[in-house]
Amino acid sequence: MRVIRVPFLACLAVALLLAGCSRPETPQEVAAAFWQAMADNDADDVVAYSTLTDDSGFDGFKRDWAGVAPSFGRVVIDGPEATVVTRLPVAGQPDAERQERMTYLVKGAEGWQVDYERTGEAILNPSPFQGLMGELNRLGDRIARNFSQSSDNVEARMDQLAQDLQTYSDDLRDRAQDAMEAFAERLQDAMKSLEDSLNDALQDNQQAPQGDRAVLQQAARNLDTRAEALDEPTAEHLAEASRAVADAGNRLASLSGETWREYQPQWESALTAIRADTRRFFERLGQER
Structure with missing residues (x-):
């Protein structure tokens, strides 16, 4: 999976102009062309x-996009799927702070295309809960399927989850402070449990390769720092805690040899517990909509 920082729409438009009449190819180019077509009502x-x-299905997502020029943020490409963070002005409030939504794309025989239905759902139904649950389920499936697999995709999914938490932080504070506090407490306990297991492994294997020990030490430090921050359960701290968990998964997957095999069930159990608590958290949020 690749994570790419992209410029604003104006820069993309220039790139398309320089490319002449060629069809846009990258996800960000296709997203820019799509939103230009929406603005032109084309x-x-x-x-x-x-x-x-078929153009008979074109509904403009039930909004007039004339003159609207979205800007774009991070692009995530995951095999035949991609997402582009799209910052859109609030309808009827051109001077209001822009809202972040996702433009979803799929890659077929003709290249990248915007997933019209899924993108429309993100625009028309901007509640964070449905999208975050989908990201969570995909993340959980990856973790459960193979704890020792390369965790690049896992980290990117968790990073996306963290980004969504930050995007919707105000909404989450307003709607679900109690849910956030309860979840933060459980997540903190789970992270500390994982940290304790890592420290036990370090204590019991002082002759292990120094590289492995450094990996575990850094993971334990990150977990400790981010878990302590959950004493103040903000969406931002939950996001950073999510990244720390993802980072720990990356580091554990990189360990060498058989030295740590006996500890892996403990680590997998801790990650499974975090997954279950996180799912319950979003289920509760969904109930409070």
């Missing part, structure tokens, strides 16, 4: 750059 181009198969 149903034919919307069909050309999206999974919409």
Whole structure:
């Protein structure tokens, strides 16, 4: 999975202009072309750059996009799927702070296309809960499937989850402070349990390769720092805690040899507990919508 920082729409438009009449190829280029077509109310181009198969299905996501120029943030490419953070002005409030939504893309035989239905759902139904649950389920499936696999994708998914938490931090504070506090307490306990297991492994294996010991020491330090921050259960601290868990998963997957095999069930159990608590957290948020 690749994570890419991209410039604003104006820069993308220049890139497209310099490319002449060639079709946009990268996810960010296709997203820019798609949103330009939305701003122009050009149903034919919307069909050309999206999974919409007929212009009769073009509904503009029930909004007039004339003159709207979104800006773009991070692009995440995961095999045949991609997401582009898209910052859109609030309808009827051009001077208001922009809201972050996702433009979803899929790659087929003709290249990248905007997933029209999924992107429309993100625009029309901007509650964070459904999207975050989907990210959580995909993350959990990856962790459960193979604890020792390369964890690049796992980290990116958790990083995306953290980004979404930060994007919706105000909403989460307003709607679910109690849920956040309860979840933060459980997450803190689980992180400390994992940290204790790492420290026990270090104590019991002082002759282990120094590289492995450094990996575990850093993971334990990160978990300790981010777990302590959960004493103040903000969305930002939950996001950073999520990143610390993802980082720990990365580091544990990189360990060499058989030295740590007896501890892996403990570590997997701790990650499974975090997964279950996180799912319950989002389920509770969903109930409070």
